[in-house]
Amino acid sequence: MRTLNEVPRRLVIAIGGNAVHPEDISGTSDEQKAVARQTAEALLPLAQIDNELVITHGNGPVVGKIMMRQMLTMSRIPPMSMDICVAHSQGGIGYLLMQAIENALRENGNQRHVASLLTQVEVDADDPAFRNPTKFVGPFFSEEEAKNISKELNWAMREDSGRGWRHVVPSPKPKHVCDISLVDALVKRGTIVIAGGGGGMPVIRDAKGVRTGVPAVIDKDLTSAHIANVLDIDELLILTAVPRVAVNFGKSNQKELTEVTLDEIKAYHREGHFPPGSMGPKIDAAIRFLEGGGKRAIISHLDHAMPALRGETGTHIVQNP
Numbered sequence: 001m002r003t004l005n006e007v008p009r010r011l012v013i014a015i016g017g018n019a020v021h022p023e024d025i026s027g028t029s030d031e032q033k034a035v036a037r038q039t040a041e042a043l044l045p046l047a048q049i050d051n052e053l054v055i056t057h058g059n060g061p062v063v064g065k066i067m068m069r070q071m072l073t074m075s076r077i078p079p080m081s082m083d084i085c086v087a088h089s090q091g092g093i094g095y096l097l098m099q100a101i102e103n104a105l106r107e108n109g110n111q112r113h114v115a116s117l118l119t120q121v122e123v124d125a126d127d128p129a130f131r132n133p134t135k136f137v138g139p140f141f142s143e144e145e146a147k148n149i150s151k152e153l154n155w156a157m158r159e160d161s162g163r164g165w166r167h168v169v170p171s172p173k174p175k176h177v178c179d180i181s182l183v184d185a186l187v188k189r190g191t192i193v194i195a196g197g198g199g200g201m202p203v204i205r206d207a208k209g210v211r212t213g214v215p216a217v218i219d220k221d222l223t224s225a226h227i228a229n230v231l232d233i234d235e236l237l238i239l240t241a242v243p244r245v246a247v248n249f250g251k252s253n254q255k256e257l258t259e260v261t262l263d264e265i266k267a268y269h270r271e272g273h274f275p276p277g278s279m280g281p282k283i284d285a286a287i288r289f290l291e292g293g294g295k296r297a298i299i300s301h302l303d304h305a306m307p308a309l310r311g312e313t314g315t316h317i318v319q320n321p
């Protein structure tokens with residue numbers, strides 16, 4: 001356990017796409033504002049202490065709906081490319097979170113600023129992910145609906161961890177977060193920075209440094225790990241819909257993990273305990289973060305942000321002894 005004085009003062013927090021657009025809302029503006037408000041309240045204990053805080057967020061449900069919405073209107077309005085759809089989602093979610101966190105701070109007499117930065121993230125043009133779409137976006141469908149959508153829109157559709165069928169898109173690995181020095185400068189002056197939302201707008205860069213958007217959705221947990229490593233931040237807090245990571249999930253011998261080492265979590269991952277559509281990417285990100293020099297990755301429920309950071313809950317993944 002750590003006291004409030006002992007929790008790290010430099011931190012990257014990654015919040016899931018479901019925390020900004022859960023499955024159980026239709027997605028009206030009012031619903032999204034209310035969810036952003038709840039998320040801000042969950043993060044408030046961390047936003048109110050003197051720290052350097054970077055917040056990243058997912059966009060899977062939102063960007064999938066943006067793509068679907070434009071397919072429904074394409075006879076009248078030309079659809080945008082996937083990188084622009086990611087930008088739309090990053091702008092919209094960043095706006096809602098920035099406003100909600102600042103409002104929650106103001107209501108508590110705190111004048112701290114929150115800035116949301118549009119973030120481009122470079123990927124490798126030859127990343128094999130472009131040939132094998134795996135990133136789930138948008139709503140869930142029945143198998144029959146998914147087959148019809150696939151035929152009508154030429155979209156790749158896959159079954160997501162027993163929960164239904166979803167659109168899948170390429171998800172190349174983040175190689176470089178553009179303008180990371182601006183994130184660093186802002187957090188050092190006390191601003192809470194929202195960056196790398198939705199994993200960042202996926203771009204490739206040529207030999208002259210010219211950037212071009214590409215059709216993909218980058219995993220925001222991997223981008224979060226990358227940001228933390230580049231900024232030399234020791235702890236990464238990944239907030240999701242469950243209090244702890246479990247092995248043998250859903251079985252009679254299910255076991256929640258409290259503290260595990262890097263080697264232990266890699267062994268569990270090799271044994272197939274973490275499905276690709278849900279916990280898998282978070283574990284990949286935690287491993288990447290620790291292998292990149294990070295000291296502690298914590299995975300816990302959004303509502304347990306501060307207790308998890310203090311060591312009262314969550315799964316803590318730490319360096320090997």
Ligand SMILES: NC(=O)OP(=O)(O)O
Nearest residue numbers: 017058059060198220
């Ligand atoms: N881009 C991304 O990883 O979004 P989700 O967290 O919503 O899947």
